[in-house]
Amino acid sequence: MDIFVVGLNHKTSPVEIREKLAIQPEEIETYFPNLLGAKVRELAALSTCNRVEFYFWGEEDGVDEIVSFVCELKGVSSDELKKYLYVYKGEEAVVHVFRVASSLDSMVLGEPQIVGQFKDAFELSQKANLTGPFINQLMSKALSTSKKVRTRTGIGESAVSVSYAAVELAEKIFGELNKCVCALIGAGEMAELAARHLKDAGIKKLLVVNRTFERAVELAKELGAYPMSFDEFDDALLESDIVITSTASQSFILDKPKMEKIMKKRKHRPIFLIDIAVPRDIDPQVDEVENVYLYNIDDLEAVVEENRRRREKEAVKAEAIVREEAKKFVSWLKTQEVVPLIVALRERAEAIRQAELKKTLSKLNLSDKELKAIEAMSSSIVNKLLHPVLSYVKKNSVSGDTKRIAPIIKEMFSLEDKDEDKDRNQRK
Amino acid sequence: MWNKVDDILFLVAIGFYLVATVLYMLYIFVPSDNVKKGATTTLLTAFVIHGISFAARGVMAGHFPVTSLFESLSFYSWLLAGGYLLLELKYNLPVLGAFVSPLNLVMALCAFFVRQPAAPLPPALKSGWLTIHAVTSFIGEAAFALSFVVSVVYLLQERQIKKKKMGMLFRRLPPLNKLDDINYKILTVGFPFLTLGIITGAVWANYAWGSYWSWDPKETWSLITWLVYAGILHGRLTAGWRGRRAAIFSIIGFGCVLFTFLGVNLLLPGLHSYSRM
Numbered sequence: 249m250d251i252f253v254v255g256l257n258h259k260t261s262p263v264e265i266r267e268k269l270a271i272q273p274e275e276i277e278t279y280f281p282n283l284l285g286a287k288v289r290e291l292a293a294l295s296t297c298n299r300v301e302f303y304f305w306g307e308e309d310g311v312d313e314i315v316s317f318v319c320e321l322k323g324v325s326s327d328e329l330k331k332y333l334y335v336y337k338g339e340e341a342v343v344h345v346f347r348v349a350s351s352l353d354s355m356v357l358g359e360p361q362i363v364g365q366f367k368d369a370f371e372l373s374q375k376a377n378l379t380g381p382f383i384n385q386l387m388s389k390a391l392s393t394s395k396k397v398r399t400r401t402g403i404g405e406s407a408v409s410v411s412y413a414a415v416e417l418a419e420k421i422f423g424e425l426n427k428c429v430c431a432l433i434g435a436g437e438m439a440e441l442a443a444r445h446l447k448d449a450g451i452k453k454l455l456v457v458n459r460t461f462e463r464a465v466e467l468a469k470e471l472g473a474y475p476m477s478f479d480e481f482d483d484a485l486l487e488s489d490i491v492i493t494s495t496a497s498q499s500f501i502l503d504k505p506k507m508e509k510i511m512k513k514r515k516h517r518p519i520f521l522i523d524i525a526v527p528r529d530i531d532p533q534v535d536e537v538e539n540v541y542l543y544n545i546d547d548l549e550a551v552v553e554e555n556r557r558r559r560e561k562e563a564v565k566a567e568a569i570v571r572e573e574a575k576k577f578v579s580w581l582k583t584q585e586v587v588p589l590i591v592a593l594r595e596r597a598e599a600i601r602q603a604e605l606k607k608t609l610s611k612l613n614l615s616d617k618e619l620k621a622i623e624a625m626s627s628s629i630v631n632k633l634l635h636p637v638l639s640y641v642k643k644n645s646v647s648g649d650t651k652r653i654a655p656i657i658k659e660m661f662s663l664e665d666k667d668e669d670k671d672r673n674q675r676k
Numbered sequence: 677m678w679n680k681v682d683d684i685l686f687l688v689a690i691g692f693y694l695v696a697t698v699l700y701m702l703y704i705f706v707p708s709d710n711v712k713k714g715a716t717t718t719l720l721t722a723f724v725i726h727g728i729s730f731a732a733r734g735v736m737a738g739h740f741p742v743t744s745l746f747e748s749l750s751f752y753s754w755l756l757a758g759g760y761l762l763l764e765l766k767y768n769l770p771v772l773g774a775f776v777s778p779l780n781l782v783m784a785l786c787a788f789f790v791r792q793p794a795a796p797l798p799p800a801l802k803s804g805w806l807t808i809h810a811v812t813s814f815i816g817e818a819a820f821a822l823s824f825v826v827s828v829v830y831l832l833q834e835r836q837i838k839k840k841k842m843g844m845l846f847r848r849l850p851p852l853n854k855l856d857d858i859n860y861k862i863l864t865v866g867f868p869f870l871t872l873g874i875i876t877g878a879v880w881a882n883y884a885w886g887s888y889w890s891w892d893p894k895e896t897w898s899l900i901t902w903l904v905y906a907g908i909l910h911g912r913l914t915a916g917w918r919g920r921r922a923a924i925f926s927i928i929g930f931g932c933v934l935f936t937f938l939g940v941n942l943l944l945p946g947l948h949s950y951s952r953m
Binding site for chain 2: 539
């Protein structure tokens with residue numbers, strides 16, 4: 249019995265396959281409980297656009313069971329599916345699960361969505377009664393490891409897309425953005441995306457300026473903004489704190505003398521200019537004006553590139569945390585293996601003690617105090633006899649010797665071999 | 677033994693200031709809540725012990741103890757620590773602590789090296805005005821020291837954003853507008869106190885020496901300092917001097933404060949010369 253991972257992700261499989269295999273929440277609730285049995289005892293399924301994975305507690309053969317089950321469910325041939333699959337066992341499996349939850353296995357390193365997806369998948373599998381004590385522990389330790397990674401390393405700290413980098417910079421200039429006005433000059437996918445992100449970050453007002461006023465109106469409607477014609481460009485510069493330019497103009501629409509004039513009128517309130525246009529809309533010399541912060545597309549790309557490198561550096565720290573937590577989990581697993589044995593031993597000893605007590609006490613006529621003394625003596629004899637045995641079992645379980653020791657102990661104390669079934673019954 | 681108690685407490689306070697400085701600097705690298713709490717608590721402890729030491733000295737001397745360079749420096753660093761704690765309470769920007777606490781530590785250490793036993797007050801200084809004049813002037817000047825630190829941080833952060841080089845500092849330092857705003861608010865507190873300090877000083881001078889203003893170097897430099905800060909506030913309100921320019925002038929202003937405070941005492945003779953070493 250061990251922890252296993254079987255699945256595929258964005259590195260091992262093309263998007264067509266992942267799409268085909270994506271598992272719907274209803275499917276988990278209706279079909280997957282049928283999978284549980286002697287080979288797959290506990291299960292959790294994670295399906296996102298970048299991965300489809302199953303984590304289970306059971307026997308090695310469980311992998312094939314899951315594969316053929318999924319093939320049947322999704323109508324894929326198992327030979328084809330096997331090309332993309334990876335299987336991990338034991339500590340490797342635990343490390344993998346913890347890495348996924350910590351966003352170390354994500355396409356964009358450190359992206360935060362996976363944590364929510366992981367949490368949802370866990371809850372769904374719990375709701376469908378697929379999980380049990382082992383998988384529950386695995387999943388909740390994965391989430392706590394993910395949290396630890398996030399607080400102790402800078403893996404999710406800085407923006408790794410141009411539009412988010414723009415938002416981050418705006419926040420470093422203006423603090424809270426709720427008093428800021430942003431102007432979008434021109435149109436374009438990246439500029440609109442940046443404007444949207446700024447809106448999500450809570451800016452007060454968004455202005456849209458366009459050469460053709462109809463286009464401005466249209467775009468403003470789409471973005472929930474105020475349309476302005478290009479004649480009002482100067483007014484937009486006066487009112488705004490953040491200006492994104494993305495026009496098709498072949499020459500600069502803003503140069504240094506003009507900016508200086510506008511800054512004077514603005515009473516030198518700082519302004520953040522984001523020039524996403526190629527060719528550029530804003531003369532680079534504008535950056536020399538006091539309290540003006542001009543970033544063009546290359547500057548933003550450079551920021552993003554640096555952030556990416558920083559994330560990779562932080563990932564090294566994160567991997568160390570993951571390995572440490574995985575080790576802890578594995579030793580917990582090993583001590584769990586001997587739990588049934590310990591319980592059986594204790595029950596056996598207690599049964600003997602009770603029986604002997606009953607036999608002896610029925611013949612004697614003792615006071616309450618004397619009864620208690622004999623009770624206490626009998627349990628301390630039992631405990632003292634059991635103590636070295638139990639600590640021997642526990643000690644050896646950590647080093648993974650349970651398989652060797654369990655039969656010996658069972659034989660010595662003539663324990664019945666029923667713990668596996670009992671474990672099953674308790675769960676149901 | 678008893679006349680040493682203020683010295684010993686002062687030394688203990690310096691120890692705590694040192695630990696607080698280390699913790700605040702650590703916070704830049706390890707921004708965890710525990711480090712922050714540790715730093716703030718240590719600084720608060722230092723502030724309280726320092727305050728007790730100062731009070732003990734006052735009780736032993738029988739007057740408000742700001743009559744020597746040691747006492748002035750000590751009082752100044754105490755106010756700076758207190759002022760920073762208020763700032764942290766209001767704005768919760770412990771990163772600033774990494775810049776204020778070293779300044780504070782240096783001042784306290786300087787004070788420690790020029791320490792001298794409390795002396796009886798020269799008759800010319802015996803007046804309630806001493807306390808009012810010293811306290812108001814020092815509060816003003818402590819505020820300017822904070823403004824100086826905030827301005828330095830502003831320029832550091834501004835430089836990072838202008839150079840488009842986002843190092844670790846960039847992520848830890850507060851936003852520009854917030855720093856600018858805090859700087860302005862500190863000045864609006866410091867300036868009235870300095871004004872009050874100069875006025876009470878003049879009244880007291882008239883009372884003690886029979887003249888409101890005698891162009892003693894300390895008086896002259898206080899006036900210069902006052903004019904610089906008046907200029908900053910005026911420029912800010914009318915011409916929109918903000919951001920970088922306001923920060924640079926605040927740093928110049930603090931230069932004047934330091935010169936008024938130390939330079940005049942150490943270099944130029946005058947009526948305030950009792951506070952020489």
